[in-house]
Amino acid sequence: xxxxxxxxxxxxxxxxxxxxxxxxxxxxxxxxxxxxxxxxxxxxxxxxxxxxxxxxxxxxxxxxxxxxxxxxxxxxxxxxxxxxxxxxxxxxxxxxxxxxxxxxxxxxxxxxxxxxxxxxxxxxxxxxxxxxxxxxxxxxxxxxxxxxxxxxxxxxxxxxxxxxxxxxxxxxxxxxxxxxxxxxxxxxxxxxxxxxxxxx
Numbered sequence: 028x029x030x031x032x033x034x035x036x037x038x039x040x041x042x043x044x045x046x047x048x049x050x051x052x053x054x055x056x057x058x059x060x061x062x063x064x065x066x067x068x069x070x071x072x073x074x075x076x077x078x079x080x081x082x083x084x085x086x087x088x089x090x091x092x093x094x095x096x097x098x099x100x101x102x103x104x105x106x107x108x109x110x111x112x113x114x115x116x117x118x119x120x121x122x123x124x125x126x127x128x129x130x131x132x133x134x135x136x137x138x139x140x141x142x143x144x145x146x147x148x149x150x151x152x153x154x155x156x157x158x159x160x161x162x163x164x165x166x167x168x169x170x171x172x173x174x175x176x177x178x179x180x181x182x183x184x185x186x187x188x189x190x191x192x193x194x195x196x197x198x199x200x201x202x203x204x205x206x207x208x209x210x211x212x213x214x215x216x217x218x219x220x221x222x223x224x225x226x227x
Contacts, residue, residue, distance in 0.1 A: 033062060033206060033209050034064070034092070034206050035096070035181065035208045036052065036062050036063050036209040037063075037209065038065055040065050040070035041065040041067070041096075042066075043224050044065075045065065045066070046212075046216050046223070047212050048212075049063065049075055052078075053075065053079055053082055054078075055212065057089050058087035058088070058089060060089070060090045060092050061075060061078070061090070061091055062092040063075050063091075063094065064094040067095070067122075067125060068122045068126060069095050072093050076091055093115060094106055094108040095118060095122055096147065097121055097122065097130065098125070098130055098152075099132060099133050099136055100130045100133070101133050102152040102168075103152030105145060105151055105152065106148070106151075107142050107144055108143040108144075109142065113141035114140065115141070118142070120139065121136060134174070143178075143179070144178045145179055145181040145204055146172065146180045148181045148183055149185060149186045152168070158188070162195065166199060169199045169201055170199055172201075173200075178201060179203060179204040180193070180196035180202070180203050181208075182203055182204070
């Protein structure tokens with residue numbers, strides 16, 4: 028059986044957010060798909076492509092899924108995944124806008140083709156809305172985000188109120204995706220990440 032495909036993964040190229048080494052991640056996902064969604068840009072895209080090519084052979088292929096974690100002008104971080112070549116161009120567009128200091132609007136981002144959008148997990152705007160406001164505000168945010176052709180609410184077992192989020196998504200007719208919101212691969216990674224953040 029192929030390994031579980033994580034869709035929200037930060038590599039070592041996400042400063043103070045991730046510790047996953049690209050080669051190790053791809054090796055762990057050999058024969059399946061490997062995804063990297065670095066914070067703020069497509070920092071590891073080339074390394075991901077090359078690493079997937081290096082482990083693929085005639086018997087098994089490891090496919091890359093390119094993505095990134097970006098904020099829009101009206102809302103906090105969400106995960107954008109490229110579905111196809113047009114999605115890659117859309118990712119490059121959104122990433123460039125974000126890096127220029129003028130993030131895209133929700134209206135503009137939702138008009139771009141080839142993207143699958145996840146709500147951003149525990150760090151995302153949707154979960155923050157649930158924690159800081161109320162269920163009605165969260166429901167309103169889900170409906171607003173469903174402007175994207177392919178939008179899913181991201182849940183993880185590390186989110187104490189994930190069941191409520193899944194219920195709200197169901198009420199709004201929006202898909203739910205279980206992710207790990209991965210920032211490290213080894214059990215001692217959490218302590219390493221905390222140490223790194225305390226030094227900075």
